Amino acid sequence: MTGRAVVTGIGVVAPSGIGAAAHWQTVLGGTRRIGPITLFDPAGYPTRLAGEVTGFEATGYADSRQLVQTDRWTHLAFAATRLALADAGLPQSSPDPYGYAVTLASSSGGNLFGQRELQRLWGGPSRTVGAYQSIAWFYAASVGQLSIHHQFKGPCGVLVSEAAGGLDSLAHAVRSIRRGTPVVIAGGTECPLSPYALACQLAGGLLSDVADPERAYRPFDAAASGYLPAEGGAVFVVEELGHALSRGARIYGELTGWGATHDAIHTGPDTAGNPAQYARAMRLALDRAGIGADEVDVVLPDALGVLRYDRTEAAALRSAFGDRRPPVSTSKPLTGRAHQGSAALDVATALLAFRHDTLPASAGPDEVAAGCELDFLREHRRPRSRVAMVCARGFDGYNSALVLRGAAPVREDEDE
Incomplete structure (x- = not known):
């Protein structure tokens, strides 16, 4: 074990595209992927634009039993992890369960699932929630579900530091590798696009209410008016350098x-x-x-x-x-x-x-x-x-x- 951590797999599921190649082409071409919110009707809200993952079909990445138990945020993580493992040339189920770990970041959790269940609780005659409400919204749900699905039983965890978490998860992955775990799944996905999630973000006063997608989100610009929310993210296979070299893996870079x-x-x-x-x-x-x-x-x-x-x-x-x-x-x-x-x-x-x-x-x-x-x-x-x-x-x-x-x-x- 060298203690050096390298990235051997990238899985992207984001407004920029599904897969690392699609994301790179969007970035290189400067193609804007922001548009009207479609996951719910935003008519009553001042912010009506967002970045959504268009063309995403969760059934292509998890079975119906898993999907009914989880939120769209976790569906995106299922997809990004599957893509990252395939990109790294690793099996979807580990031959060495305790040599693989999952360390993802979380911010708003499964708010689409939670909103649906709470609306059923307070708006329907049954006054009940489904059996999976207690776990689908939970900020550690994606880590738990991925660990179970892929049989990754190494030291798993979730980093909760809002937008900084996507970097903190990678730093923690390096620590796990230095402590002896050769492969760690790290990164994070997000889906803060529900009425409740949007209301929470609006309360912070930092969202843009500009209606033109070309002008709504302009960081460092004299016309800056706030940010626009988005879903998706990226998941990585972070691997100990010697382990990666021993199997002839392609290496994207090192976390230093x-x-x-x-x-x-x-x-x-x-x-x-x-x-x-x-x-x-x-x-x-x-x-x-x-x-x-x-x-x-x-x-x-x-x-x-x-x-x-x-x-x-x-x-x-x-x-x-x-x-x-x-x-x-x-x-x-x-x-x-x-x-x-x-x-x-x-x-x-x-x-x-x-x-x-x-x-x-x-x-x-x-x-x-x-x-x-x-x-x-x-x-x-x-x-x-x-x-x-x-x-x-x-x-x-x-x-x-x-x-x-x-x-x-x-x-x-x-x-x-």
Whole structure:
């Protein structure tokens, strides 16, 4: 056991597409996948746009018994995990159950399932809920269901740090590998698109109510008006390097450093996050990776789209990198913000960028807002050092940063 953790499989189920290849084409092409909410009627809400996974059929990834017990959020995790395992060349059921673990992030849980059951409780004559209400909404439901379905019996767990969780799950996967578990399923999916979930997000005052999909979600832009919700995310096979090499696995990259801090401040109408704590998370990630700020090819930021938060994120990046600030690129305006699912999706973007030897241009801003002056990547560019930092913040003060080093690119005739 080397203690080094590499990514050998990527499973994407997101507004950008189903599968890593579809996601990469969306990002590379700058194709906007935001549109009207269809999972329920949003007519009575000021926010009516979101990023949904179009064309998703859960029956292709789990059987009817599993689907009736679980929420759409878990259905997306079933699909992303199946895709990640296939991409890694690993079996869907482990021959060594205790050598495989599941560590995913969770944010809003199974709110579509919970809403349906509570409506039945208070709106129907039976005044009852179904037998699976007690487990389908629970934030650990996806981890439990995947562990059972794939027979992964290693040390499993769930990370709950809102949007930062998608990075925290990968950091925990590295710890599990260093403690002796050779394969860990990590990442996260999300489905915050129900009347209840949307009402909760609206109460935070950070959602955009702009009706034009082209202008509704514009992080770091002078016209920023808030974020748009999204579903989906990404799941990864994180593997101990020696284990991966012994079976001839394809390696996307190595997870080399991470940092997590907390503001200890409740998210409110006047808060904007603590740039000092956010910058400290970035420095911790760089220090643990053993690299200097000038070695980072690109930063994929949290990009909330609320100007006061965007300004503190820009301030944190300036503090952490000084005068050696790397290019910044975000694809969230194309897909919406899927909370911890988006952080995991950003990791997939970074790994695919190195695989294809192309750093994708940022999807905005068009007019950089005052206080958000960063080196936004305006055109596709070849990477130099093959190092990326992914940053994420969660409501109520979570800050996380992850540093990864991409493997050598593949030739076009080698890529599948």
